[in-house]
Amino acid sequence: MKVVVPVKRVVDYTQKIRVKSDGSGVELANIKMSMNPFDEIAIEEAIRLKENGTASEIIAVSIGPQQAQETIRTALAMGADRGILVQSDDIVEPLGVAKILKAITDEEGPTLVILGKQAIDDDSNQTGQMLAALLGWPQATFVSEVTPDGDKARVVREIDGGLQTIQINLPAIVTTDLRLNEPRYASLPNIMKAKKKPIDMKTPDDYGVDISPRVKIITTVAPKGREAGIMVESVAELVDKLKNEAGVI
Amino acid sequence: MTILVLAEHDNAELKDATARALTAAAAIGGDIHILVAGKGSKSVADQAAALDGAAKVLHCDNDLYAHGLAEPLALLITGLMANYDAVVAPATTSAKNTMPRVAALLDVMQVSDILSVESADTFTRPIYAGNAIQTVQATDAKKVITVRTTAFAAAGDGGSASIEDIAAAEDPGLSSFVGEELSKSDRPELTSAKIIVSGGRGVASGENFGKYIEPVADALGAAIGASRAAVDAGYMSNDYQVGQTGKVVAPELYIAVGISGAIQHLAGMKDSKVIVAINKDEEAPIFQIADYGLVADLFKAMPELAEELGKAS
Numbered sequence: 019m020k021v022v023v024p025v026k027r028v029v030d031y032t033q034k035i036r037v038k039s040d041g042s043g044v045e046l047a048n049i050k051m052s053m054n055p056f057d058e059i060a061i062e063e064a065i066r067l068k069e070n071g072t073a074s075e076i077i078a079v080s081i082g083p084q085q086a087q088e089t090i091r092t093a094l095a096m097g098a099d100r101g102i103l104v105q106s107d108d109i110v111e112p113l114g115v116a117k118i119l120k121a122i123t124d125e126e127g128p129t130l131v132i133l134g135k136q137a138i139d140d141d142s143n144q145t146g147q148m149l150a151a152l153l154g155w156p157q158a159t160f161v162s163e164v165t166p167d168g169d170k171a172r173v174v175r176e177i178d179g180g181l182q183t184i185q186i187n188l189p190a191i192v193t194t195d196l197r198l199n200e201p202r203y204a205s206l207p208n209i210m211k212a213k214k215k216p217i218d219m220k221t222p223d224d225y226g227v228d229i230s231p232r233v234k235i236i237t238t239v240a241p242k243g244r245e246a247g248i249m250v251e252s253v254a255e256l257v258d259k260l261k262n263e264a265g266v267i
Numbered sequence: 268m269t270i271l272v273l274a275e276h277d278n279a280e281l282k283d284a285t286a287r288a289l290t291a292a293a294a295i296g297g298d299i300h301i302l303v304a305g306k307g308s309k310s311v312a313d314q315a316a317a318l319d320g321a322a323k324v325l326h327c328d329n330d331l332y333a334h335g336l337a338e339p340l341a342l343l344i345t346g347l348m349a350n351y352d353a354v355v356a357p358a359t360t361s362a363k364n365t366m367p368r369v370a371a372l373l374d375v376m377q378v379s380d381i382l383s384v385e386s387a388d389t390f391t392r393p394i395y396a397g398n399a400i401q402t403v404q405a406t407d408a409k410k411v412i413t414v415r416t417t418a419f420a421a422a423g424d425g426g427s428a429s430i431e432d433i434a435a436a437e438d439p440g441l442s443s444f445v446g447e448e449l450s451k452s453d454r455p456e457l458t459s460a461k462i463i464v465s466g467g468r469g470v471a472s473g474e475n476f477g478k479y480i481e482p483v484a485d486a487l488g489a490a491i492g493a494s495r496a497a498v499d500a501g502y503m504s505n506d507y508q509v510g511q512t513g514k515v516v517a518p519e520l521y522i523a524v525g526i527s528g529a530i531q532h533l534a535g536m537k538d539s540k541v542i543v544a545i546n547k548d549e550e551a552p553i554f555q556i557a558d559y560g561l562v563a564d565l566f567k568a569m570p571e572l573a574e575e576l577g578k579a580s
C-alpha cells in the first residue's frame with residue numbers, strides 16, 4: 019500500500035519566537051526552520067510500515083515556499099521514496115491544505131495518509147480531520163499506536179481521560195501524537211541518496227484549488243509577559259507566602 | 268445570530284468545559300442552543316438545560332454517539348447547521364477531533380482555540396505555543412469555533428431551557444469503538460482543578476510521583492499534572508501531560524516540581540494565577556515565570572512541604 023505523508027516547514031521548536039513590533043506577524047528572518055515535529059513522527063511511522071512489509075511506497079508532500087523542498091529532502095533522507103512540493107509563497111490555511119491534499123490523494127490512491135496532529139506554528143489541529151471529511155474517509159486522530167490489519171486498522175488514540183481504541187476502515191487518515199514513535203535521524207549515506215530521489219514541483223492551480231484565506235489576520239502581538247516573582251529560602255517561608263501573601267491555600 | 272454549542276460529556280456528567288464554551292457563545296451573542304449527542308445521556312441533557320444562557324437543548328440519544336466517534340457526530344452537527352450561524356465547542360480532545368470535520372463538510376475555515384471574542388466574527392487566538400496572539404476575523408458565512416476553556420469563566424446554573432429530542436443522522440459506518448482505558452482518580456480533574464501539583468523529569472520515577480508529589484497534592488486537595496518528559500519516561504500516563512500538546516490549565520495555584528520550564532510546557536500553564544517552582548537548578552527557566560521560586564532538592568523539599576501543609580490545616 020501507498021502512504022502519503024504531508025510535512026510542513028515550520029520554525030524549529032527550539033527557536034525563540036519574536037513578534038514584530040508593527041503587529042504584522044512573527045519574525046522569520048534568520049530563524050532556523052525544520053520539519054514540524056509531529057510530521058517527523060508521521061514519516062517515521064510510514065517508514066516502519068514499509069520496513070515491516072505493510073507499506074510499499076512513501077510520498078512526502080509539502081505545501082509552502084520553495085524552501086519547503088528542504089523539508090521534503092529531510093523526509094526523503096529519513097526514508098520516504100519521493101516528494102511533491104506544492105509551491106505557494108502565501109500562507110495556505112488548513113482548509114486549503116486539505117483541499118490540495120485531497121486532490122493529491124485522489125491522484126495517488128494511498129491507503130493511509132499520515133499527518134501530524136498539529137503544526138506547531140499555527141497550532142490549528144485541523145488539517146487531517148478536514149482531509150478525512152473531504153474524502154469521506156474515517157479518521158484516527160492523536161494516535162499513539164496504529165496496527166493495519168487487512169482492510170481495517172486498529173488504532174489507539176490519546177484522549178482527555180486516557181486512551182481510546184477504535185477500529186477504522188481503510189483507506190483512512192491518521193494524525194500522530196508524540197508517543198507514537200521516536201523519529202530516526204537520517205544517516206549521511208541516506209542524506210546523499212535522498213538528493214537523487216525525485217520531487218515533483220506543483221502549484222495550487224495545478225490542482226484547481228482556491229487558496230485565498232477565509233480567516234483574515236488582523237494583528238499579531240506578543241502575549242502579556244509574566245514577571246519573575248521572588249525566591250524563597252525555605253519550605254516554611256513558601257507556605258507562609260502562599261497563605262498570607264497570595265492567599266491561595 | 269443562532270449558535271449551537273456542542274456539549275462535552277461522558278453520557279453521565281456534563282463537563283465544566285461546556286459551561287465555558289457557553290460563555291464564549293454568549294459573548295458572540297444571539298440565541299444559543301446546546302447539542303447533547305450521546306447514549307443514555309438523559310441526565311446530561313438535564314444538566315445542560317440548567318445552564319444559564321441556553322434557550323434550548325437538542326438531545327440526540329443513539330448508539331452512534333455513545334463514544335463520540337467523529338464521523339457520525341460530524342454528520343449530525345453538519346445536518347443541523349442549516350439552522351445555525353455558528354457552532355462553538357470547547358477545545359477538548361473530542362471536539363478537536365470532530366469540529367474540523369464539521370468545518371470541512373461546511374466548507375468553512377475553523378477558528379481554533381479562541382481566547383476572546385472581540386466581535387461576532389473577530390477573535391483572538393494563540394499561535395506558536397502561545398508565544399504570539401493573533402486577532403483574526405472569520406469571513407465565512409458560518410463560523411466553526413473551538414474555545415480555550417481556561418480563557419472563559421463557566422456559565423452558572425439557574426437556566427431552564429427546553430429539551431427537544433432529535434433524530435440521529437445516518438451511520439457513515441467508517442469506524443467503530445473497541446475500548447477505552449481511562450485514568451481513575453479521586454482527585455479533581457486537571458483542567459478544572461483549583462490547585463495542581465505537577466512533576467517533571469526531576470521526579471525520576473512513577474513510584475516517586477506516589478512518594479513525593481501525591482502527599483502534597485493530598486494535603487492541598489490538588490490535581491496532579493506532569494511534563495511531557497515525565498510522561499514519555501512512563502512515570503505518568505498521557506492524560507496528565509500539561510503543555511502545548513497536552514492539557515492547558517489555569518488553576519489558582521500551580522506547583523511545578525522538577526520541571527525545567529520549556530516553552531512547550533509553559534504554553535499549558537503560564538496563565539495560572541500563582542506559580543510556584545521547586546527546582547534544584549537556580550538557572551532553570553521556570554523561575555523566570557514563577558511567583559515563588561525555591562531552589563531545593565525536591566526529594567528533601569516535598570516531604571517538608573507535605574508536613575508543613577499538614578501543620579497548617
Ligand SMILES: Cc1cc2nc3c(=O)[nH]c(=O)nc-3n(C[C@H](O)[C@H](O)[C@H](O)COP(=O)(O)OP(=O)(O)OC[C@H]3O[C@@H](n4cnc5c(N)ncnc54)[C@H](O)[C@@H]3O)c2cc1C
Nearest residue numbers: 467468469494495496510511512513525527532547548565
Ligand atoms: C512538538 C513538541 C511538543 C511538546 N509538547 C510538550 C507539552 O505539551 N508539555 C511538556 O511538558 N513538554 C512538551 N514538549 C517537551 C518540552 O520541550 C520539554 O522537553 C519538556 O517539557 C521537559 O520536561 P521536564 O521539564 O520535566 O524535563 P527537563 O527539561 O529534563 O527538566 C527536569 C528539571 O528537573 C530538575 N531536577 C532534577 N532533579 C531534581 C531534584 N532532585 N530536585 C529538584 N529539581 C530537580 C532539573 O534541574 C531540571 O530543571 C514538547 C516538545 C515538542 C518538540
Ligand SMILES: Nc1ncnc2c1ncn2[C@@H]1O[C@H](COP(=O)(O)O)[C@@H](O)[C@H]1O
Nearest residue numbers: 024025081133134136137142143144145
Ligand atoms: N503547508 C503544509 N504542508 C504540508 N503539510 C501540512 C501543511 N499544513 C498542515 N500540514 C499537515 O497537517 C498537520 C496539521 O496541521 P494544522 O492543522 O495546521 O495544525 C501537520 O502536522 C501536517 O502534517
